[in-house]
Amino acid sequence: MPTRLDLTAAIVDLDGTLVHTLGDFSAALDAVHDELALPRVPAGDVESMVGKGSEHLIRSALRAAGGPQDLYGAAWEAYQRHYDRVNGEYAEVYAGVVPGLRLLRARGLRMACVTNKPTGFAKELLASKQLAPFFDLVFGGDAFARKKPDPEPLRRTCEALGSRPGRTLVIGDSSNDAAAARAAGCPVLLVTYGYNHGEPVRAVDADGFLDSLAEVGDWL
Template identity: 40%
Template sequence: MIRIKNDQMMKFSAVLLDLDGTLLDSLPDLAQAVNGMRADLGLPALDTGRIGTYIGKGAAVLVQRSLSDAPGQSHQEAMARFRHHYQDCNGRHAKPYPGAMEGLSRLRDMGLKLAVVTNKPAQFTQPLLERTGIAPFVDASVSGDTCAHAKPHPEPLLHACRLLGATPAQAVMIGDSVNDAQAARAAGMRMLAVPYGYNEGHDVRSLEVDAIVASILDAAEWLAAH
């Protein structure tokens, strides 16, 4: 059981968490949708690891990057095919990372409000949270199309803070990518990074963060100590 001093409880009241690459390894589902889209368009499948480097800035950018070898392809048609396939497989193979569910439970036990802030389209966010068992832990979710701007713009994080009744100074962002780090800094909040996510293929140690934590459970320990 984590013990927290009263002043520490006052310091942080909210935790914002990225979804893909932070709470969930959703690459198998995303890769299946991307390659289903490519098959429909008469294109060969891409390596799953390569697709992983395309994740981070939302579905539209994922599709665009996945069609770098087909510059004449209609983006609108490709998006429609991607959404069709992802609607079918969303949450089928995605799994929480080690320590994610335990970490969410600890954070809740600490009395913190939790929100998921993702660049994933809203039509996919809630079903994924429910299918993977994360939904009961979170008080709010902000998707890539909830606000006028997505991460790395700070607006989604600031919106999440408003939903949770917290100021940016009372909130901590936990993510795996430069999008999360830039959004957190622009919003004026602390940032913790996990090392196992996607980060568009770049080393997480290059990010401007307050700490790198091995898991969401370790993030809870960091919060308890700060």
């Protein structure tokens, strides 16, 4: 049985945890590569590139397409335009997410969404999927000097929430989230349906795993 956690706040990841956004990433990258006359990268390959921020995604896609890295600047500019156009269009909220967020809120927890996606895109996506009202704060990959798996985003978010790390639950889908949580001193649960860079998520060091976010009630 899960161990009940003594919590005052929760920090939740976005891509692969709340929303299945692979379609958005693939559509934006396809448009970028068409613009730069590069081969498209299959969605299955894109999935393993997701989770470490836009810079990593764009550079990884360039490598996969055989494009020179000196195209990065043009690819970055094009990606901002194309992702802004498709943000949320091909994305779906995972089953169990809304019930899970309601459970966290019902326990009186302060809530933040912390993602490596740029803050503007994250806020737009949460609003378009009617998830924004669940969160007191939203921080993207451009909000702090470093991104997950560095613990800085989680530590700074705990401060902003007024919650000690040991009483702040982190929920994510990847080793990035788990490593950041461990280093920050936060308990961490991982969902089993996300991306995790193409690696088995149950092999990651975490306090537990959720097949649905609705299962988070077992830990509260």
